[in-house]
Amino acid sequence: MPFHFNIAKKDLLDAISAQQNITNKKGTLAILSNVLLEVRNNEVIFTGTDLEVSLRQIVPAEVFEGGTLTIPSKKLFELVRESGSETINFKEEEKNWIRISAGSSTYRLAGMVSEEFPQFDQYDEQALVDVESDALCDLIDKTLFSIAADRENMYNLTAALLQKREEEGKTVLRMVTSDGHRLSIMNREAAGLAGLDFGQSVLIPRRGVQQMRKFCEELDNCRIGVDQKKLVLQSENSVLVIRLMEGDFPDFENILRSLSSDNSMIINKIMFLESLKRINLFTEDIFHAIRFEAQGNRLILTSENADFGSARDEIEITYSGHDLCMGFNCRYFIEALSVLEGDAISAAVSSDESPCLISSADDKGFLGIVMPMKLSSPPSIA
Template sequence: MQFSISKEIFLDGITKVQGIAGRKTTFPITANVLISAQGSTITMVATDLEIGFKGHYPATVEEEGTITIPGKKLFEIVREFPHGAIDVRDLENGWVQIFKDKVQYKIVGMDPNDFPKLPEVEGMELFELDSIVFADMIEKTNLSGGMSSEEKRPHLIGVYLEKIVQEEKNGLRMVSTDGNRLAMVDYVPEKGMQPPAFDGAKGVILPKKVMTEILRVSEGGGNVSLGVQKNYFVIQKEAETIIGRLVEGEYPDYNLVIPNDLETFFEIEKQPFVSILKRMSILCSERYRAVRFKVDPQRLEVSVNNPELGDSNEEMPIAFNGGAFEAAFNPRFFLDALNPMKSDMIKVNILDSSKPCILEGPEDPRYLSVIMPMRM
């Protein structure tokens, strides 16, 4: 086998398989990327036995064939290669040569016949939505940080996709939680959309660990297609496909954790608020994670007191329509919610130290983030 391919195209494909090929499994070959060359295309495949990726990319194929290469090393090699075309060919005994002009690498692969096959899902019904919108939904519900690898509860290891109907228009809802916070975003286009195809189910749970790969595939405009059949889901965009197992189990009623009686709120400029939270975070640590919000009708005071590191406090003027109180929150949760928001002004719905707060913004319609307070 031998082919030549643009570095930029090659690196784009390898980047998208990195997260999958890099996961540990009981089969060493899953750390490799399967590359097949045929016609004027190469096909790259990666799998961790639960999630699979397949992408087709244009190349000049001089000799057809199939190889497997360690995914991480291939990424590191191609990333540092000079710009231009890269040549790849197989050698004897599973070795692979990657070269161009005076740059040359030889790395050992494995028998491509041992590479696991991706599931075949025939006749799956797909529905389309704008890929930029889908990517925005993923970014706003990305709450996977800090999750234990031993966690098995469906609502903590998965992101819930649900069919919704608002104002007689079909839409899609995405919900994610880690037990301390919840993010929810709806997509209901003005002209309506094709009803989400979930194989007869109202909603499905996608594994959180694959959302980064789905985000990479979804970026760049155009449409993305989604489908579900039995225990599998498929995400397609142009020549790239992600296929994997759905998370089994029931997603709990997330509405129970969204307060519907919060009539008190204040509005605050996003960027100064983000800057304060970042500065307060400097003095947070594993043992002392909380910052304290002291709220009264005219001002918000944010402070941190860490006996191991020090203390700090800052104030911002606000107009709060409730009574004075103090509450403690994890600043990272606020930053994670605020960073993907487009709104310049943020509405903070909050009552007291015992109730969660809700973040919303006028330029982020149909999105909300619920954050639980910490013990004072």
């Protein structure tokens, strides 16, 4: 039966904008660029999927006739975004055409039948537990930046490892990411985690982690669970389903056990971050290499660019260890410090060839590890 309904622009725009990062992914199936509309009982259910991530949203509407059809997601989003009317009318016509009326404007948009649209993944609602959304956001914000990009050809690192752990009598979630050159670990306690059951760990693909962050950002609480190789997030009117990756995350526990925080320097975070940004102006675009020298209570940062010149910056630190000289990717430090909380950070380095362990007393859940780089002779500063 052809559908016919009115819907508020704001409600429609909120729903369809959330679908854009899912439905606009280039794929082999044309229908995946569409969003499925299921019109019934004074509500419209919007569903988008790329077969890895699926999002379903329930939006209130004034329904005259029910029905089901898929509509191009991007074009619908653009149309609604530019509309000047507070209410938008949808009416399905012959041969899957939809007439959309918004104030004085009228549009005709070609739809596609819903039979070819993938079925929404089923899940067990009983397996979901309530959790504070800001806990999930914190886990993601502190680790998302170090997930390996797909092009880096490290399949098991293009995901975030999520674990449930018992620490000092408390239940915490731990998220771990790495691109092979750095490692980010974030532990976060949250109420309600005791009932969450998904085994030792799960691997959430990068795009799934990004959609989790968007899903949670305006919620106080949500429900989370793992069911049949899927991670599910549920709010009052929306459901996000993410297909989990198979495989094993690299054994990072051995790295943690081999590192020592004894030979550490205390650095003002803001001063360090600003210095890194200045020095990064003169690094090579690919590796962002800087020289990192600790001499007494001084940290000297230098960089060199073959086309533009070189830079040197010096900041005061609290340090009583032996002199150090090593190379690091400047961007890795900048990204870690940008999410780390606290006024002062600890940078622990055992030797000129060891990784740097980054932490803060004011952000006890976070731990960052940056691997060193081999550098040529130091740049010349006039």
